[in-house]
Amino acid sequence: MENLALENPEAFSNALLESAKETVNQAEELRIKEKLETILPIVSVSYLAKTYFGKSPQWFYQRLNGNIVNGKEARFSGQELNIISKALNDIGDKLKESSLHIA
Incomplete structure (x- = not known):
């Protein structure tokens, strides 16, 4: 990760943003399941x-x-x-x- 951040900061930022979006989506799915539980x-x-x-x-x-x-x-x-x-x-x-x- 550190090498990617140094070699290609834009690609690192994009990968980090996608990872954050995926984490938010997964958390929302868990909340939906909890709400319906x-x-x-x-x-x-x-x-x-x-x-x-x-x-x-x-x-x-x-x-x-x-x-x-x-x-x-x-x-x-x-x-x-x-x-x-x-x-x-x-x-x-x-x-x-x-x-x-x-x-």
């Missing part, structure tokens, strides 16, 4: 994957766990994260409405 035992991943994405539960878990798929790490895109957020709100609304009919 409390609701995953309650909400069916199969239902989420099929209803809101038209995909399999394996597809969802691959992204949640950052599995290697086709040679690269599977991740939720920004749009997919928005879909998850809206799906959880939708499910919450359905639960609230159902609880009103019981009481």
